[in-house]
Every structure is written in structure tokens, then in C-alpha cells.
Amino acid sequence: MFADPVGTGFGCLIILTGVPVYFIFIAWKRKPKPIQNAFxxxxxxxxxxxxVVPSEKSRQL
Known part of the structure; x- marks a missing residue:
């Protein structure tokens, strides 16, 4: 922190921008229906x- 206070400040700022994102996307469980539909x-x-979802293939047993 002492060697590069500006870099430390930017790092803390980047971390703090994740807090509202967490609360909007993860912690807020009772979202209004239009917002949940959009997500x-x-x-x-x-x-x-x-x-990212594997295709559905019939498995031979």
C-alpha cells in the first residue's frame, strides 16, 4: 500500500464495484418478475x- 497508493486505490475501487453487482444479481432473492425474466x-x-450447455444425446444402454 505504501509503495503504490494509486494502484492500491484503483484495486480497491475495482473490488468495491463488485458489491452492487453481487447484491443485484446474487443476494436479491425477491426480484420483480420482469427483471427475473430478463435475467x-x-x-x-x-x-x-x-x-456452455452440452447437447442432449440419447444414451445407448
Whole structure:
């Protein structure tokens, strides 16, 4: 902190910007329905674009 106070300040600022993001996206459990629908739509769209959900294939037993 003493060697680079400006860098430390920027680091703390970056960390503090995550606090409202956490409360909006994670901690706030009773979101209004339009906001929850927007989050669900965004999640599904990003999963499709980034191909993070494996495709459903029938398994042979």
C-alpha cells in the first residue's frame, strides 16, 4: 500500500464495484418478475451463444 497508493486505490475501487453487482444479481432473492425474466433470457441466450450447455444425446444402454 505504501509503495503504490494509486494502484492500491484503483484495486480497491475495482473490488468495491463488485458489491452492487453481487447484491443485484446474487443476494436479491425477491426480484420483480420482469427483471427475473430478463435475467433468465440473458442466461439462456449466453448459454446458447457460448455453447456452455452440452447437447442432449440419447444414451445407448
Amino acid at each position: 433468465d433470457w440473458m442466461t439462456l441466450t449466453l448459454q446458447k451463444i457460448l455453447v
